[in-house]
Amino acid sequence: MIVSEPNTDHADSTGTDETTPTGSGLAAEKLRRLQRVDDLRGRGDNPYPYRFDRSHTLTEVRASHGDLEAGAETDDEVTVAGRIMLKRDTGKLVFATIQDRTDRIQLFISKGVIGDDAFADVKELDIGDWVGVHGTVMTTRAGELSVKTDRVELLSKAIRPLPDKWHGLTDTDTRFRQRYADLIVNDEARRHFRIRHEVISSFRRTLADEGFVEVETPVLHVEAGGAHARPFGTHHNALDMPLYLRIALELHLKRLIVGGMERVFEIGRVFRNEGISTRHNPEFTMMELYQAFADWTDVMAITERLITAAAQDALGTTVIEIRGEQVDLADPWPRVAMCDAVSDAVGSTVHPSQPVDDVRALADRHGVSYETSWGSGRIIEGLFEKLCEADIVRPTFVTGHPVEISPLARVDRNDPHVTERFELFVDARELANGYSELNDPVEQRLRFEEEQAAKEAGDAERGTVDEDYLRALEYGMPPTGGLGIGMDRVAMLLAGVDSIREVVLFPTLRPEQEIS
RNA sequence: GCGCCUCUAGCUCAACGGUAGAGCAGCGGGCUUUUAACCCGUUGGUUCAGGGUUCGAAACCCUGGGGGCGCACCA
Numbered sequence: 001m002i003v004s005e006p007n008t009d010h011a012d013s014t015g016t017d018e019t020t021p022t023g024s025g026l027a028a029e030k031l032r033r034l035q036r037v038d039d040l041r042g043r044g045d046n047p048y049p050y051r052f053d054r055s056h057t058l059t060e061v062r063a064s065h066g067d068l069e070a071g072a073e074t075d076d077e078v079t080v081a082g083r084i085m086l087k088r089d090t091g092k093l094v095f096a097t098i099q100d101r102t103d104r105i106q107l108f109i110s111k112g113v114i115g116d117d118a119f120a121d122v123k124e125l126d127i128g129d130w131v132g133v134h135g136t137v138m139t140t141r142a143g144e145l146s147v148k149t150d151r152v153e154l155l156s157k158a159i160r161p162l163p164d165k166w167h168g169l170t171d172t173d174t175r176f177r178q179r180y181a182d183l184i185v186n187d188e189a190r191r192h193f194r195i196r197h198e199v200i201s202s203f204r205r206t207l208a209d210e211g212f213v214e215v216e217t218p219v220l221h222v223e224a225g226g227a228h229a230r231p232f233g234t235h236h237n238a239l240d241m242p243l244y245l246r247i248a249l250e251l252h253l254k255r256l257i258v259g260g261m262e263r264v265f266e267i268g269r270v271f272r273n274e275g276i277s278t279r280h281n282p283e284f285t286m287m288e289l290y291q292a293f294a295d296w297t298d299v300m301a302i303t304e305r306l307i308t309a310a311a312q313d314a315l316g317t318t319v320i321e322i323r324g325e326q327v328d329l330a331d332p333w334p335r336v337a338m339c340d341a342v343s344d345a346v347g348s349t350v351h352p353s354q355p356v357d358d359v360r361a362l363a364d365r366h367g368v369s370y371e372t373s374w375g376s377g378r379i380i381e382g383l384f385e386k387l388c389e390a391d392i393v394r395p396t397f398v399t400g401h402p403v404e405i406s407p408l409a410r411v412d413r414n415d416p417h418v419t420e421r422f423e424l425f426v427d428a429r430e431l432a433n434g435y436s437e438l439n440d441p442v443e444q445r446l447r448f449e450e451e452q453a454a455k456e457a458g459d460a461e462r463g464t465v466d467e468d469y470l471r472a473l474e475y476g477m478p479p480t481g482g483l484g485i486g487m488d489r490v491a492m493l494l495a496g497v498d499s500i501r502e503v504v505l506f507p508t509l510r511p512e513q514e515i516s
Numbered sequence: 517g518c519g520c521c522u523c524u525a526g527c528u529c530a531a532c533g534g535u536a537g538a539g540c541a542g543c544g545g546g547c548u549u550u551u552a553a554c555c556c557g558u559u560g561g562u563u564c565a566g567g568g569u570u571c572g573a574a575a576c577c578c579u580g581g582g583g584g585c586g587c588a589c590c591a
Binding site for chain 2: 144172272278
């Protein structure tokens, strides 16, 4: 589509002449660049060649020549490639800044060196174009490390202009929808995803070192279990049956412990059909591990090792800043029982063994709402979330969750009303959840039946009886410790960002009505 | 789902209810050590959409849409 505005005094711009676009705006800009593509093809050049061999990445050039003094020339030849980010044209000398995934470097392009025809092509290059370059390493009078260019090859012509070279993209909507543009121009965005990558690869290394086997279990579930959450539903055509996207990895991984695999983990996407917020994306990445012969204390220890190592690998330090406070992750993480935390907050002893009417009265006094179907344990959790959660800054294990809200966790060996369970909180966010796994098939059936009763009483997020899982437990599951970690949340913590969308490449958004 | 905020050129941002502007990008010209290059000139607008108030609306009101934040939801 070309300029279509009927116009009385600029009739020449609306007529048949579309080879010399006038004006500006996106349409004219794209037309001009497409014209350049045609011109190149017309003279036998390919604006989109198939491959290019480079000798050095840009960091490699900087590493080997970063200490060159100002005004130095070398005979060191390099072949590099990157996207043109900046261009400064002083007439017979062009400076261009190219960027590859490792760094940026300046090209020093002299008409006298490269020749008249090639120099004319350089003048036609646009910001955003990909180029491959051959030349020698030098520094300018001002000391800027540069490639003195004797050959430039266009590797891909950009048809669309880049965002503002100084400000980049700021509109969050555009940044997330056009993540490709965000990644090109915003260093911060690239940093977030580098950290995310380091975290995940660090976890894999730590777990491999400790003898864990990585596995993949089904995403499509007949019943979505292992957590309290509403699932996404889908349908299998050939089987003509409903299926659900998983909300947790837990139940399949523990079947593998029954199978004798002893130490397994999975890093995978889970899906929860719930609200979207700065802390919640409908699809997110969980790491879950299960270790035979271990209990919750072992799992707390491995949680500390995983996250501390990830910080070291991603940031080069275990010291991070949380809400302006310096926190060394290598220090031991405090542990506090959920009931103790709530007791402190309300000023009297609170415990799930207390009659539900007493706990309801406490909830009423503190403005915590509850359903009539909830028992003391679940209301205590509500009190904890309202009164305690927001105050947790440094990594803290909250332990001893009531049995009622922990249908897959083993009862505490010293207190039948709570479980051997912990959740890790940092900066008011839940990062991890682990426990001594319930392996008694008879008790597990009773817990499932309580879940199902609650679901039938109207609590949509409660679970059902998973008969196949019970059958597995009947074969015998060794004593086992289990752990789930929200990888996106760990990446947020280490990247120092407040929104999960900063560490999810393509967060869930409503679709655009029209792409321009 | 509810409340508050926001949406202006490709990008970043202005405009007491009174002719829609600047910087960058683009285009034309100049410049062989610039670096957010600079200097001169210049093109470019469905002000998110629709309706209303007004002599006059980018601005005020209503409806709708996108997004953000908070609450709710979310072990």
